[in-house]
Amino acid sequence: MAENEAIAAAFADGPAFIPYLAVGDPDYEASKAYVEALARGGADIIELGLPFSEPIAEGSTIQNAIVRALEGGMTPSRFFEFVTELDVDVPLVCMTYYNLIYQYGRSRGGAPGPDAFVERAAEVGISGLVVPDLPAEEADPLREACDDHGLDLVFIVAPTTEGERLERMMERVSGYVYVQARLGTTGAKTDVSDQTTRSLQRLSEWDVPKAVGFGISSGDQAARIVANGADGIIVGSALVDIVAEGASSERPVEETAAELEAKARELAEGTREGAARRSPDVDAI
Amino acid sequence: MSTDGKFGDYGGQYVPEALMPAIGELDDAYQRYVLNNEDGFMDEFRERLADFGGRPTPLQRADRLSERYDLDVYLKREDLLHGGAHKLNNALGQVLLAKYMGKERIIAETGAGQHGTATAMAAAHLDMPCTIYMGERDINRQRPNVFRMKLNGSDVKPVTAGRGTLKEAISETMRDWAATVESTHYVIGSVVGPHPFPAMVRDFQAVISEEARRQAQEKIGGLPDSVIACAGGGSNTMGTFANFVDDDGAERSSADDPSGDEPRGRVDLYAVEAGGSSLAVDEEAGVAPNSASLSTGEEGVLHGARTKLLQDSFGQIMESHSISSGLDYAGVGPELAHLVDTDRVTPVAVDDDVALEGFHRLSQTEGIIPALETAHAFGYLEEHHAELSGSVIVNVSGRGDKDLQSAIEETDARDVPNAPDMSMFAEGI
The missing domain is CATH 3.40.50.1100 (Rossmann fold)
Structure with a gap:
């Protein structure tokens, strides 16, 4: 299995802060400014959501962001153009649903199948993919395409993922695993469950960075989760909330971008602080 | 008939990871109770279809x-x-199966309201709490069915996303399931969704x-x-x-x-x-x-x-x-x-x-x-x-x-x- 070097490097110097935004939310230009603000705020990797019309794994915050982006005219072609124009120097991971990956070849006049999408993603500089509706059982064609084009394929480990399912996933994962902190869909919550700690323990024997997501919204939470052994934290809804507020209040794009940058900085600092707080025995898991 | 969840290249299990164990558990229950009549499940199902449902139909x-x-x-x-529709065959089968599986709560989506009303009837009949997701536009098109579900004691939740029809209601019900999967069974209304739903719903409707x-x-x-x-x-x-x-x-x-x-x-x-x-x-x-x-x-x-x-x-x-x-x-x-x-x-x-x-x-x-x-x-x-x-x-x-x-x-x-x-x-x- 190929490992993407850019992603491996992002985890090499300690825990990574990984923010998410839906691309094109609320429009193309503003979205570019927002993603660049996350990079300035200290993102180590950025997850870029490519909007799909039926986002079954998302809670209402990200679902609404996806609706705004689709209404703003975002398509897979525009998404790749967006990535090409983006002025950031951290690795980018595309988060989307399988049907868009599967159909991309057909949209360009070829046959359906994941290869055309992955090839184009590699061409524009995407380092990895997260596909929330693609369990390990159905992932072999995409895994193969990712190997062919040097992309990582990130899987989501749920609190309910155990035993054989976990093994099947770990045989196919590369880059990092996305540890889902609690059951349910994405969305900012104030509590970070002790399911997170149990999940990290369950994964301890696997030699792949573990990034925790779902419900993280503050630097303090980020620090606590990293101190408990996470190799990275993923934050989506708390950032999308800022974009949503910007869109509804119609304040200038620069103001929203500045707020995003500040929030990113808080989360990035929390991530580093958590690493410093780790006790030696926690570090062992 | 297929047992691996594939019909040629169609079918499969394209769902969020959090739902995979529940789908595995459901597949296991489908094999045991529906295909192998364990604990007399199919006998009870047939009996209830006759006594409660009025089968056979002419x-x-x-x-x-x-x-x-x-x-x-x-x-x-x-x-x-x-x-008043074929929907009860499936709803009764799935709510009964949920009981055999030890689940405590039923959720379902509905388009026309026929699956929702059938699920609400089956849930009342079998004493299971039930929440039905229905697109806002469908609620306006099918008000009498909303009342029927409420009369049977179900909670009806309007779905406002998209155009407010069946596909949005299905997505919303999957979201609920992702958060409540350990205690809840999702009674899907048709031969759609991840395996084993297409095969299981077919078997109940067969x-x-x-x-x-x-x-x-x-x-x-x-x-x-x-x-x-x-x-x-x-x-x-x-x-x-x-x-x-x-x-x-x-x-x-x-x-x-x-x-x-x-x-x-x-x-x-x-x-x-x-x-x-x-x-x-x-x-x-x-x-x-x-x-x-x-x-x-x-x-x-x-x-x-x-x-x-x-x-x-x-x-x-x-x-x-x-x-x-x-x-x-x-x-x-x-x-x-x-x-x-x-x-x-x-x-x-x-x-x-x-x-x-x-x-x-x-x-x-x-x-x-x-x-x-x-x-x-x-x-x-x-x-x-x-x-x-x-x-x-x-x-x-x-x-x-x-x-x-x-x-x-x-x-x-x-x-x-x-x-x-x-x-x-x-x-x-």
């Missing part, structure tokens, strides 16, 4: 339609099942064709020449076809078919889809003014399964349309997609106008007011009866009481040649 000869078309037309009267096949022996003296059913997601379709699929007229050696000592006859199967206002699509607007995914859709992945879908060239799911909200869905069951690809099932489409004429025709000629979904099958019969011969079974998947308001409005909005003059009542409706 296979009735439609004398006037038979005369009109010079065919032997038989009606499988699923409209007489408790609740009682329709099991009875029809037996009743045909008595009334027709053998197999029908054709079977016709409307198709949205495809649960009444698969239920009506399931026990006729092997009647494909092919030669079989006794090794292939040890059970059958008689040669297999040939039964033609027609799935009638909603042609809406047109089979063309507006790619720019992301709208397909029909729900004909078997006839016009392309392979893709939606709501947990690979199947035929109405989608744009990038794979974004289109907004579908039909005069009948029960057929208004951009996907279709994966097994039906496979049966179409292998030429076992013929997909056909009937537009809104022809369906509405079918609605009035069955009401007038046979004294049966059909659901607008069902009316599509009778629209097809009117238009294509010359291509059929011998005996035909049409599944009357549901009764039309729920559709009276929209049937009157839709009739009013166009020139329907066989509609009664309702103008004198226009003020009072």
Whole structure:
């Protein structure tokens, strides 16, 4: 299995802060400014959501962001153009649903199948993919395409993922695993469950960075989760909330971008602080 | 029949990781209770279908339609099942299965409200708390069904995302399930979704064709020449076809078919889809003014399964349309997609106008007011009866009481040649 070097490097110097935004939310230009603000705020990797019309794994915050982006005219072609124009120097991971990956070849006049999408993603500089509706059982064609084009394929480990399912996933994962902190869909919550700690323990024997997501919204939470052994934290809804507020209040794009940058900085600092707080025995898991 | 969840290349389990263990648990329960009748599950299911549901439903000869078309037309009267539609077969099966599995709560999505009302009835009957997700637009189209669900003690949650129809309600129910999966069973309303749902829902609905096949022996003296059913997601379709699929007229050696000592006859199967206002699509607007995914859709992945879908060239799911909200869905069951690809099932489409004429025709000629979904099958019969011969079974998947308001409005909005003059009542409706 190929490992993407850019992603491996992002985890090499300690825990990574990984923010998410839906691309094109609320429009193309503003979205570019927002993603660049996350990079300035200290993102180590950025997850870029490519909007799909039926986002079954998302809670209402990200679902609404996806609706705004689709209404703003975002398509897979525009998404790749967006990535090409983006002025950031951290690795980018595309988060989307399988049907868009599967159909991309057909949209360009070829046959359906994941290869055309992955090839184009590699061409524009995407380092990895997260596909929330693609369990390990159905992932072999995409895994193969990712190997062919040097992309990582990130899987989501749920609190309910155990035993054989976990093994099947770990045989196919590369880059990092996305540890889902609690059951349910994405969305900012104030509590970070002790399911997170149990999940990290369950994964301890696997030699792949573990990034925790779902419900993280503050630097303090980020620090606590990293101190408990996470190799990275993923934050989506708390950032999308800022974009949503910007869109509804119609304040200038620069103001929203500045707020995003500040929030990113808080989360990035929390991530580093958590690493410093780790006790030696926690570090062992 | 498939046991790995695949029908050719269709089917599978494309769902968020958090749901995979629940789907595995459900598959295990499906094998044990449904396929192997563990703890007498299927016996209890059959008994409740008879006592609570009123099965078997009749296979009735439609004398006037038979005369009109010079065919032997038989009606499988699923409209007489408790609740007024075939939906109870599946809802009762799944709620009972949830009980056997030790689940404490039921959730379901509904489009027309027929699956929601059937689930609400089954949940009340079996004493399970129940929440139903329904698109806001469908709530406005189907208010009486909302009341029925509430009367049976279910909680009805409006879904405002997208256009507020069935596909948004399915997505929302999957979200609830992702958060509550340990205690909750999702009663999916059709032969769609991840394995084992398509196979399991087919098996619960297959009682329709099991009875029809037996009743045909008595009334027709053998197999029908054709079977016709409307198709949205495809649960009444698969239920009506399931026990006729092997009647494909092919030669079989006794090794292939040890059970059958008689040669297999040939039964033609027609799935009638909603042609809406047109089979063309507006790619720019992301709208397909029909729900004909078997006839016009392309392979893709939606709501947990690979199947035929109405989608744009990038794979974004289109907004579908039909005069009948029960057929208004951009996907279709994966097994039906496979049966179409292998030429076992013929997909056909009937537009809104022809369906509405079918609605009035069955009401007038046979004294049966059909659901607008069902009316599509009778629209097809009117238009294509010359291509059929011998005996035909049409599944009357549901009764039309729920559709009276929209049937009157839709009739009013166009020139329907066989509609009664309702103008004198226009003020009072």
